[in-house]
Amino acid sequence: MNIHVRGLSRTFVAQGRETPALLDVDLEVAEHEFVCLLGPSGCGKSTLLNIVAGFLRPSAGEVRVGGRPVTGPGADRGVVFQEYVLFPWLTVDGNVQFGLTLKGAPAAERRAVVARYLELVGLAAHAEKYPVQLSGGMKQRVAIARALANNPEIILMDEPFGALDAQTREVLQDELGRIQRVEHKTVLFVTHSIRGDDHRAGADQAGLSDQAARGARPLRARVHPLRERDHPRGEGRGRQGARVRRTRILALLGVLAVWAAVSYGNRALGVMMPALLPTPGDVGTVFAETARDGTLWRHVVTSLGRVAVGFGAAAVAALALGLLAAMCVPVRLMLEPIIEFVRPIPPLAFLPMFLVWFGLGEASKVAFIGYTTFFPMFVAVAAAVLRVDVTLLRAAASLGAGHLDLIRRVIVPAALPGIIVALRLGFALALFVIVGAEFMGADAGLGHLIMEGRTFFLPAQIVMGALVLGLLGSVVNALLLAAERRLFRWREAGATS
Numbered sequence: 005m006n007i008h009v010r011g012l013s014r015t016f017v018a019q020g021r022e023t024p025a026l027l028d029v030d031l032e033v034a035e036h037e038f039v040c041l042l043g044p045s046g047c048g049k050s051t052l053l054n055i056v057a058g059f060l061r062p063s064a065g066e067v068r069v070g071g072r073p074v075t076g077p078g079a080d081r082g083v084v085f086q087e088y089v090l091f092p093w094l095t096v097d098g099n100v101q102f103g104l105t106l107k108g109a110p111a112a113e114r115r116a117v118v119a120r121y122l123e124l125v126g127l128a129a130h131a132e133k134y135p136v137q138l139s140g141g142m143k144q145r146v147a148i149a150r151a152l153a154n155n156p157e158i159i160l161m162d163e164p165f166g167a168l169d170a171q172t173r174e175v176l177q178d179e180l181g182r183i184q185r186v187e188h189k190t191v192l193f194v195t196h197s198i199r200g201d202d203h204r205a206g207a208d209q210a211g212l213s214d215q216a217a218r219g220a221r222p223l224r225a226r227v228h229p230l231r232e233r234d235h236p237r238g239e240g241r242g243r244q245g246a247r248v249r250r251t252r253i254l255a256l257l258g259v260l261a262v263w264a265a266v267s268y269g270n271r272a273l274g275v276m277m278p279a280l281l282p283t284p285g286d287v288g289t290v291f292a293e294t295a296r297d298g299t300l301w302r303h304v305v306t307s308l309g310r311v312a313v314g315f316g317a318a319a320v321a322a323l324a325l326g327l328l329a330a331m332c333v334p335v336r337l338m339l340e341p342i343i344e345f346v347r348p349i350p351p352l353a354f355l356p357m358f359l360v361w362f363g364l365g366e367a368s369k370v371a372f373i374g375y376t377t378f379f380p381m382f383v384a385v386a387a388a389v390l391r392v393d394v395t396l397l398r399a400a401a402s403l404g405a406g407h408l409d410l411i412r413r414v415i416v417p418a419a420l421p422g423i424i425v426a427l428r429l430g431f432a433l434a435l436f437v438i439v440g441a442e443f444m445g446a447d448a449g450l451g452h453l454i455m456e457g458r459t460f461f462l463p464a465q466i467v468m469g470a471l472v473l474g475l476l477g478s479v480v481n482a483l484l485l486a487a488e489r490r491l492f493r494w495r496e497a498g499a500t501s
């Protein structure tokens with residue numbers, strides 16, 4: 005495949021001013037040719053490369069690859085980005101085989117290819133690491149291995165060796181020369197330095213894997229991690245974790261002690277009617293009684309059931325519409341003003357309407373929870389999707405990802421941390437409003453239990469209902485946090501190693 009560039013111009017508009025990045029550029033790269041573009045930074049090298057890759061549209065002129073005009077990125081043009089772009093949720097191994105997975109290559113083939121290219125870039129020993137655990141140079145080598153493993157006909161490299169040490173750079177330069185001679189790639193290589201990034205195709209290859217292995221050896225110096233102890237993600241584990249837990253439990257016991265002192269003190273001194281200020285003992289008695297005769301569990305299960313249905317439906321809708329709104333500009337333009345208007349209306353203001361529409365039964369409560377939790381979750385999901393780095397999408401597209409692959413393999417995993425936060429937010433809110441919904445016309449549920457305490461003047465029952473709600477919220481939140489920790493080991497890996 006050859007590259008043919010004619011009369012190419014590209015202008016950027018930034019802050020109302022036009023900056024020409026490329027002006028009337030002609031370039032011809034023959035099939036199997038290795039062309040090096042050299043120029044100072046800011047002269048438009050990346051812009052040219054991005055246009056050939058299909059990420060940017062030219063303002064004028066044409067680009068043909070293999071005789072066909074470029075309309076977008078594709079697996080025929082592998083890209084090694086200037087700012088090493090790896091998928092942070094995948095291991096080194098997962099990153100290198102990304103393109104092969106998209107093609108549906110069998111596992112054995114993927115393993116062989118990954119092994120070959122990781123060996124080549126001297127990272128065979130690091131296959132199971134996540135990008136956060138790699139140095140800049142190592143990341144760049146993974147990015148190079150990923151592009152090569154996808155076996156594109158053309159390789160576009162944007163200052164790929166900028167972050168590498170001199171030794172590794174030489175190894176990779178020689179290796180690139182060898183690959184190009186053996187595999188006959190067409191290479192467009194961009195650099196700003198003649199000395200640093202130059203390509204010497206004829207260099208001796210002896211001792212290559214040995215050198216590469218040396219390049220990958222960790223530095224043995226004692227490096228003091230900068231205030232790692234303060235890192236919030238390290239919280240909750242090991243000895244440090246035990247101290248954190250002890251502090252938290254002590255704080256809770258302190259609150260309990262104050263409550264006991266005030267309530268029993270009131271009972272002893274008779275400041276106000278004892279029933280008005282239930283003691284921990286009173287609340288415990290109510291708890292034990294209702295737990296024994298099963299009424300407490302009936303209320304808990306009823307409330308949780310309503311929350312599960314209302315919150316579940318809202319979560320599904322928020323995920324689907326949030327994704328759609330983030331990816332489809334017309335949908336976003338339509339939804340944004342509506343949501344911005346509806347969102348600040350306190351949901352409780354609409355509760356009576358829900359009772360009018362859906363009656364006093366289950367439907368009104370479930371619908372009300374759904375209505376309340378949908379908007380914040382929708383906004384948080386859309387924001388998480390919009391924050392996904394465009395270079396990740398470009399990297400995936402240049403490895404052959406189609407629209408659905410982009411959603412499934414890039415957008416969802418990249419936005420997942422934000423999506424989980426949205427779900428936690430929504431669940432907490434659901435618990436918050438279920439009580440309000442159950443205050444009116446419910447015959448079961450924790451809100452009803454609390455209301456019953458008011459009607460029959462049972463303050464201990466009110467306090468008990470509130471405490472059970474708090475407990476439920478804490479347990480569910482802890483479960484979601486634990487799930488999050490398991491799911492995002494790639495993010496935590498950096499903090500613990």
Ligand SMILES: Nc1ncnc2c1ncn2[C@@H]1O[C@H](COP(=O)(O)OP(=O)(O)O)[C@@H](O)[C@H]1O
Nearest residue numbers: 016018023025044045046047048049050051052
């Ligand atoms: N997205 C952008 N918006 C506005 N200006 C840009 C953008 N990308 C590049 N430019 C401008 O285009 C010129 C060329 O940039 P670039 O191609 O990145 O240079 P190089 O890769 O050679 O260092 C620079 O003046 C830069 O400021």
Ligand SMILES: [Mg+2]
Nearest residue numbers: 049050086162
């Ligand atoms: Mg550049």
